[in-house]
Amino acid sequence: xxxxxxxxxxxxxxxxxxxxxxxxxxxxxxxxxxxxxxxxxxxxxxxxxxxxxxxxxxxxxxxxxxxxxxxxxxxxxxxxxxxxxxxxxxxxxxxxxxxxxxxxxxxxxxxxxxxxxxxxxxxxxxxxxxxxxxxxxxxxxxxxxxxxxxxxxxxxxxxxxxxxxxxxxxxxxxxxxxxxxx
Amino acid sequence: xxxxxxxxxxxxxxxxxxxxxxxxxxxxxxxxxxxxxxxxxxxxxxxxxxxxxxxxxxxxxxxxxxxxxxxxxxxxxxxxxxxxxxxxxxxxxxxxxxxxxxxxxxxxxxxxxxxxxxxxxxxxxxxxxxxxxxxxxxxxxxxxxxxxxxxxxxxxxxxxxxxxxxxxxxxxxxxxxxxxxxxxxxxxxxxxxxxxxxxxxxxxxxxxxxxxxxxxxxxxxxxxxxxxxxxxxxxxxxxxxxxxxxxxxxxxxxxxxxxxxxxxxxxxx
Numbered sequence: 360x361x362x363x364x365x366x367x368x369x370x371x372x373x374x375x376x377x378x379x380x381x382x383x384x385x386x387x388x389x390x391x392x393x394x395x396x397x398x399x400x401x402x403x404x405x406x407x408x409x410x411x412x413x414x415x416x417x418x419x420x421x422x423x424x425x426x427x428x429x430x431x432x433x434x435x436x437x438x439x440x441x442x443x444x445x446x447x448x449x450x451x452x453x454x455x456x457x458x459x460x461x462x463x464x465x466x467x468x469x470x471x472x473x474x475x476x477x478x479x480x481x482x483x484x485x486x487x488x489x490x491x492x493x494x495x496x497x498x499x500x501x502x503x504x505x506x507x508x509x510x511x512x513x514x515x516x517x518x519x520x521x522x523x524x525x526x527x528x529x530x531x532x533x534x535x536x537x538x539x540x541x
Numbered sequence: 542x543x544x545x546x547x548x549x550x551x552x553x554x555x556x557x558x559x560x561x562x563x564x565x566x567x568x569x570x571x572x573x574x575x576x577x578x579x580x581x582x583x584x585x586x587x588x589x590x591x592x593x594x595x596x597x598x599x600x601x602x603x604x605x606x607x608x609x610x611x612x613x614x615x616x617x618x619x620x621x622x623x624x625x626x627x628x629x630x631x632x633x634x635x636x637x638x639x640x641x642x643x644x645x646x647x648x649x650x651x652x653x654x655x656x657x658x659x660x661x662x663x664x665x666x667x668x669x670x671x672x673x674x675x676x677x678x679x680x681x682x683x684x685x686x687x688x689x690x691x692x693x694x695x696x697x698x699x700x701x702x703x704x705x706x707x708x709x710x711x712x713x714x715x716x717x718x719x720x721x722x723x724x725x726x727x728x729x730x731x732x733x734x735x736x737x738x739x740x741x742x743x744x745x746x747x748x749x750x751x752x753x754x755x756x757x758x759x760x761x762x763x764x765x766x767x768x769x770x771x772x773x774x775x776x777x778x779x780x781x782x783x784x785x786x787x788x789x790x791x792x793x794x795x796x797x798x799x800x801x802x803x804x805x806x807x808x809x810x
Binding site (some may be wrong): 362367373374376377379380381383386387390391392394409410413415416417420421422423424425426427428429430431433436439443446447472473476479482485486487488489490492494495499 | 542543547550551554557558559563564569572573574575576577579580583584587621658659660661662663664665666667668670671701707709712713714733734736737746779800801
């Protein structure tokens with residue numbers, strides 16, 4: 360597990376959850392708030408490893424539920440499901456392709472609210488549902504699809520700035536060393 | 542594919558989540574408030590930066606305009622003082638008459654202004670968080686009103702921590718209000734609305750013979766023990782029959798703009 364990646368992902372999740380609760384511009388414009396945790400989960404499962412993805416699911420889900428009327432812990436399981444599913448098939452995904460990132464981000468951002476709603480209904484809660492929910496899920500999907508490649512670029516840049524620089528190749532080659540005898 | 546340590550980590554996470562979900566409701570609420578408390582520094586940072594921006598924009602307003610505004614406010618203040626005196630006189634008279642008739646004395650309205658600091662991040666609930674908590678005397682189920690002159694109903698307090706509280710807004714499935722239509726006097730329950738139209742709610746449990754017309758005023762009926770009587774909710778938009786004509790449901794346009802709440806009143810008993 361790369362600790363720098365883990366810390367960056369968790370910090371981004373903390374800020375993302377706060378942004379969702381503090382800034383409602385997207386909701387005023389489109390009638391639904393975008394969830395940034397699924398795109399972060401896509402990045403974590405493809406680039407940072409399963410442990411980071413699981414940590415993100417636990418911390419991000421609990422942070423999200425603490426600011427929401429959701430029962431505490433309900434958002435963790437959908438994120439875990441998506442994170443594990445992406446991690447298990449990461450060798451089949453062309454993670455460097457923007458199109459692949461957009462498609463995976465779209466799928467994750469649609470799947471997470473649907474699983475959460477299913478869990479809420481299963482546990483006897485009554486969330487606000489109607490035909491408008493389809494529009495909301497669509498907005499969340501499109502928002503997540505757009506955010507996913509942005510997160511990849513952002514974390515790539517942060518990694519480049521904060522991570523260890525790759526050691527440059529030395530001109531010294533052991534096979535060209537002149538061995539001197541006595 | 543997944544390796545053994547991954548399965549162990551996954552199992553631990555699932556177990557942790559299930560145990561949190563199965564905690565007793567009070568413990569879970571405390572844990573939720575504790576985790577939510579980690580956002581307090583960010584909330585403070587946001588509000589102080591907002592104040593900074595407001596101050597900067599205030600300093601750019603021309604002095605002449607400020608003086609004109611000040612004069613207008615002074616005049617309005619004088620008018621309101623006169624109205625307050627007249628109101629106090631009427632209130633004293635009301636109290637005296639109640640005393641003479643042997644009626645119960647009406648309690649005075651106790652309000653406290655709160656700032657909305659956060660909104661609901663999930664799309665399937667309608668809540669906001671305000672900056673008053675148990676240290677300010679806030680407790681569960683206190684009514685929350687809009688800062689408009691008529692003080693229409695916004696919702697009720699659903700969770701309280703030391704420094705902040707969660708308000709469940711009208712239209713949320715967890716905020717049901719016993720209401721009465723004026724002048725017809727029909728009673729019903731104001732409940733949830735659609736996920737997109739935050740300005741409207743449905744009023745159900747109305748009699749099939751209810752004499753309802755668009756524009757009639759809906760206020761709290763005081764039944765149910767949570768909301769006091771006569772708090773304005775909104776106006777009827779249209780009425781339709783449900784359950785094969787056995788009952789009616791009315792669509793009510795809310796008087797408060799729930800999509801743009803910045804400050805609210807918390808009404809104390």
